[in-house]
Amino acid sequence: MSTLLAAHALEFAYETSPVVRDVSLELTRGHFCGLIGPNGCGKSTLLRLLCGVATPRSGSVVFEGQPLEAIEPRERAKRIGYVPQLQTRVFPFTALEVVLTGRSPYTSRFRFENTRDREIASEALAAVGAEHLAARAITELSGGEQQMVAVARALAQQSSLLLLDEPAAAFDLKHRAQLLASLRRLREERELTVLMVTHDLQILDATFDRLFAMRGGRLVAEGSVEDVLTESTLADVYEDPHVRAHRIEGRTFVWSER
Amino acid sequence: MATPGRLVGALAFFVVVLVLATMLALMTGYQPIAWSDLQTDETARIIFFRLRIPRVVLGLLVGGSLAGVGAALQALFRNPLAEPFTLGVSGGGALGASVAIALGFGANIAGVPLVFIFAFAGSIAFVSIVYRLASAGSVVMPGTLLLAGVVLNLIAGAGVLMIQFMTDYTGALQILRWMVGSLDVIGLDLVGRMLIFLVPGMLLLLSTTRDLHLIAMDEESAAALGVNVRRVERTVYAASSLVVGVTVAVAGPIGFVGLIVPHAVRRLFGEDLRIVIPCSILAGAAFLVLADSLARSLLGASELPVGAVTALIGGPLFLILLTRRRRYAAI
Numbered sequence: 001m002s003t004l005l006a007a008h009a010l011e012f013a014y015e016t017s018p019v020v021r022d023v024s025l026e027l028t029r030g031h032f033c034g035l036i037g038p039n040g041c042g043k044s045t046l047l048r049l050l051c052g053v054a055t056p057r058s059g060s061v062v063f064e065g066q067p068l069e070a071i072e073p074r075e076r077a078k079r080i081g082y083v084p085q086l087q088t089r090v091f092p093f094t095a096l097e098v099v100l101t102g103r104s105p106y107t108s109r110f111r112f113e114n115t116r117d118r119e120i121a122s123e124a125l126a127a128v129g130a131e132h133l134a135a136r137a138i139t140e141l142s143g144g145e146q147q148m149v150a151v152a153r154a155l156a157q158q159s160s161l162l163l164l165d166e167p168a169a170a171f172d173l174k175h176r177a178q179l180l181a182s183l184r185r186l187r188e189e190r191e192l193t194v195l196m197v198t199h200d201l202q203i204l205d206a207t208f209d210r211l212f213a214m215r216g217g218r219l220v221a222e223g224s225v226e227d228v229l230t231e232s233t234l235a236d237v238y239e240d241p242h243v244r245a246h247r248i249e250g251r252t253f254v255w256s257e258r
Numbered sequence: 259m260a261t262p263g264r265l266v267g268a269l270a271f272f273v274v275v276l277v278l279a280t281m282l283a284l285m286t287g288y289q290p291i292a293w294s295d296l297q298t299d300e301t302a303r304i305i306f307f308r309l310r311i312p313r314v315v316l317g318l319l320v321g322g323s324l325a326g327v328g329a330a331l332q333a334l335f336r337n338p339l340a341e342p343f344t345l346g347v348s349g350g351g352a353l354g355a356s357v358a359i360a361l362g363f364g365a366n367i368a369g370v371p372l373v374f375i376f377a378f379a380g381s382i383a384f385v386s387i388v389y390r391l392a393s394a395g396s397v398v399m400p401g402t403l404l405l406a407g408v409v410l411n412l413i414a415g416a417g418v419l420m421i422q423f424m425t426d427y428t429g430a431l432q433i434l435r436w437m438v439g440s441l442d443v444i445g446l447d448l449v450g451r452m453l454i455f456l457v458p459g460m461l462l463l464l465s466t467t468r469d470l471h472l473i474a475m476d477e478e479s480a481a482a483l484g485v486n487v488r489r490v491e492r493t494v495y496a497a498s499s500l501v502v503g504v505t506v507a508v509a510g511p512i513g514f515v516g517l518i519v520p521h522a523v524r525r526l527f528g529e530d531l532r533i534v535i536p537c538s539i540l541a542g543a544a545f546l547v548l549a550d551s552l553a554r555s556l557l558g559a560s561e562l563p564v565g566a567v568t569a570l571i572g573g574p575l576f577l578i579l580l581t582r583r584r585r586y587a588a589i
Contacts, residue, residue, distance in 0.1 A: 053481045074484030082482035090336040091474055093529045097260070101472050105484050109468050112260050112532065153479065 004029040004161055004193050010049055010059035012042075019045045020056070021217040027161065030191040032183070034204045034225070037214035038238050043197045044085055046214070047163045050195070051082040063161075077105035081154035085165040085197075087146070092137035095149045099124055099134075102156030117156075124155040127182040129175050144170035151179065155186075164196045168203060180207055201229060201254045213237045229254060260530035268527045272540035276318075279544035283314045286551040308445055316449050317441045317547040317564075319456060320509045321519075323501040325542020328516020329523070329535045330463055333474035334494050335403055338579055341516030342502045345407040346384045348513065349414030351499075351506030354380020356418045356433045360425040370454055371507070378455065378503035384410050385495050439510035439565020441550050452504050459500035464536065466490050466497075471531035512546070512565045514572020519545050521575070 005027040012020040020042045027033060035043050048054035050061055052068050061068040063079065071079070081102070102124065103117040113121075125131045130148040138146055151167050162183070168176045184207055186192040198204065204211060204225045211228040213221035215237050221228050228234075229252040234243040242258040285291070287310060295302035328341035335345075342348045358376035367375070388410060392403035418437060422430045435442070443449060469490045472480035481487050505512075519542040523534050546564065549571070553562040 051482055053478060072484075073486060077482060077484040080482075082479075084476070084478040084482070087476040087479060088336050089476075090338065091333075091524075091529050093475055097528075097530065098475055101475060101479070101483060104468065104472060107468075109465075112262055112265070150479070157483075 002029050003027070004064060005050065006062045007050060008060050008062070010046070010061070011057045012045055012049055012054065013057060014045075019217055020049065023059075023214075023217075023219050025212060025219060025222070027193055027195060028209070029160070029193055030187055031209040032187065032194045032207050033196070033210040033212060034208050035195060035197045035212045035214065036199070036201065036204075036228075036237065037220075041214045042217040043214055044165050047082065047165050047195070047197060051080045051163050052076055053082065074105045077157060077159070079159050080161045080163065081157040081159035082163045083150050083154045083165060083167050085169075087150055089139050089146060092139045094134065095125065095130065095136055095138055095141065095145075095152075096121060096134040098138055098149050099152045099156050102153040105157065120158070121152075121156050124152040125149070127155055127186075128152050129178045142170075144172065144175065147171065148175065155182070160191065161193045161195070164194065166197050166199065169199065176203065180205075183207075202251060204229065204252070206250050215239070225252065260528070260533055264527065265533050265536070268523075268533050268537050269540065271526075272523075272537050272544065276540050276544040279548045280314060280318065283317065283547040283551045284310060286555050312443050312446050312449055313441050313550070314547050315446065316443050316452075316509060317550045318543040319449065319452060320441065320505040320512060321515055321546025321549075322539040322543035323456060323460070323505045324512060324515040325519035325545065326460065326463055326535055326539040327498045327501055328542075329520035329531070329538040330466065330470055330494050331498060331516070332520060333470040333531050333534075334491060336474060336477070337403060338521070339404055339517065339576060340407075341514065341520075342498065343411070343511060343513035343516065344404055344576075346388050346410035346414065347381050347498055347502045348506050348511035349411035350380040350382075350384025351377040351503040352380070352436060352511045353384075353414040353417045354378070354503065355436060355507040356421045359429050359432055360421045362429075371448070371451060373507045374451070374455060374504045377507035378499050380414075381503035381506070382495060382499035384414070385499060389491075389495070436506070436510035438563035439512040439568075440563045441509055441546075443508065448508060452508060455500045455504035459497045459504075460539070462493055462497035463501070466493050467532045467535045470494070470535070474529075474531055510563075510565060512568055514568045514576065515542055515546055515549075517579075518568070518572050518575055521579070 003026050008024050010020050010023045011018060023046060037043050049056050099121040100113050100117060103113045103120060107113050125134055128148045128151050130152060133141060133145055133149065138149060147167060147170050154162055168179055171179065183192065183194055208225050211223065211225045212219055213228055220237055221233050229245055231243055231245045234245060234254060235241050240256055242256045243254065244257050245252050245254045291302050291306055296306055324342055331340040331345060332338055354376040355373050358373040388403065388406045391406040392399050418433060422433045469485045472483055472485050473487060473490060477487055520534060520538045523537045523541050527533050527537060549567045550564045553564045553567045556562055
């Protein structure tokens with residue numbers, strides 16, 4: 001098992017108050033990892049640092065043995081896919097046009113995507129169960145449908161690492177399962193590595209190899225899903241003594257009893 | 259969907275439109291000129307070569323510039339109502355140009371009229387102020403952007419008015435001519451000098467179309483796809499200011515071309531910026547010479563400023579777009 005990405009002592013602040021403090025973590029190639037924590041704890045910012053969209057104030061990210069900032073941005077986009085939590089949707093681009101931008105790291109500046117790129121984009125849409133949306137304007141899609149298109153765009157990048165910021169938050173039950181199944185298939189096919197931010201703790205099934213938990217910008221817990229999703233750890237992470245956790249058939253069900 | 263074939267088809271369509279528009283514009287005017295007159299009649303020759311051709315060429319350059327910049331600004335700010343006029347870029351250029359006139363800077367530096375340089379400086383100053391005002395962190399607020407642009411235009415207008423009051427009669431008249439926006443020009447000399455600014459500006463703009471296509475969808479995703487968003491922003495500001503500054507210096511702040519034309523192009527050929535921007539340049543050129551033909555022929559002997567014609571078409575369109583909140587959620 002080799003390390004795909006290693007972050008060391010990351011620090012970041014938007015204005016003056018730090019958002020990410022002294023975070024170090026490693027992602028193993030082919031592993032699915034979850035990232036949980038209360039609202040505003042720095043999860044999204046950590047993802048931005050790991051994909052190079054934001055630059056840490058101090059600390060380092062090493063991807064495949066290379067410092068992240070030393071990798072040319074378009075080359076980086078071939079290896080790391082990132083789906084932000086919120087996206088602006090102003091112009092009525094079609095869903096397929098959006099997904100095709102995932103091929104732009106592979107397309108030179110003054111060319112259009114070719115037939116192969118279009119096939120890959122269609123496959124990516126199918127992988128999230130959204131092939132029927134291809135010709136629709138994204139401005140007319142529902143929140144969940146827009147999110148499917150965004151995930152498909154990242155899949156079309158064919159990267160070895162996917163950083164997903166609450167990708168399935170607006171997905172229905174079936175599409176949620178379909179997304180995970182597609183990701184699992186890509187792990188088998190080409191050792192895809194995933195780091196997924198989620199508030200939905202039920203989604204963290206046996207697919208996930210590792211779970212990170214943040215609070216106040218720091219990484220406060222790390223381990224297998226089973227180890228982290230315990231009442232005592234979750235009470236600490238969410239600062240809520242009323243958390244209850246119950247394991248049924250390999251999944252942990254979590255709720256707060258207040 | 260965007261393919262090379264679609265781009266070529268769209269460009270071919272607008273080239274045809276452009277040729278037809280140019281021919282119509284060359285034939286239009288208070289003084290009808292027949293092809294045979296050009297060989298025999300000296301007056302007709304002077305009117306045609308010294309007045310009409312320069313005017314049409316200026317119209318093509320200004321229209322293409324404003325529409326291309328409009329399409330780029332809309333993508334960059336993810337705001338369908340952005341254009342040089344509404345963002346105050348034109349206003350800044352006008353203020354810079356009138357300062358140059360008032361100070362008596364009719365001079366050239368290495369063949370570049372100082373008024374061009376001042377107009378460029380005014381444009382780039384205003385576009386950066388607008389952007390600073392409208393951005394909070396990395397987020398640009400669309401409403402604030404337009405509001406800031408409108409207010410800066412008002413400030414620029416007041417500044418120009420003050421300069422007009424303080425300067426001499428000739429200067430005041432020249433400034434007045436600019437502020438309404440007109441393609442009145444004699445000879446091709448000044449038009450030729452504009453190319454010093456227009457050619458690099460347009461090339462810069464065209465070099466960003468792929469990146470703008472990604473940014474128009476989502477800035478954060480564009481960054482994740484390897485686009486250096488800050489660098490594209492700076493390139494578009496520089497290109498817009500080069501292009502808009504110099505067109506304003508010669509033709510005045512002609513409004514709404516940058517709004518009307520990109521919307522029409524998107525209607526016809528879709529949203530892909532790699533098609534929209536080059537096509538907007540061609541379509542804008544055609545649009546402005548047509549609008550100018552209208553301005554020259556509506557009132558018979560006297561002519562309307564073309565800026566008034568574009569505003570009369572563009573203003574209502576702006577309002578229509580404003581009511582489409584469902585389609586353009588971000589306004």
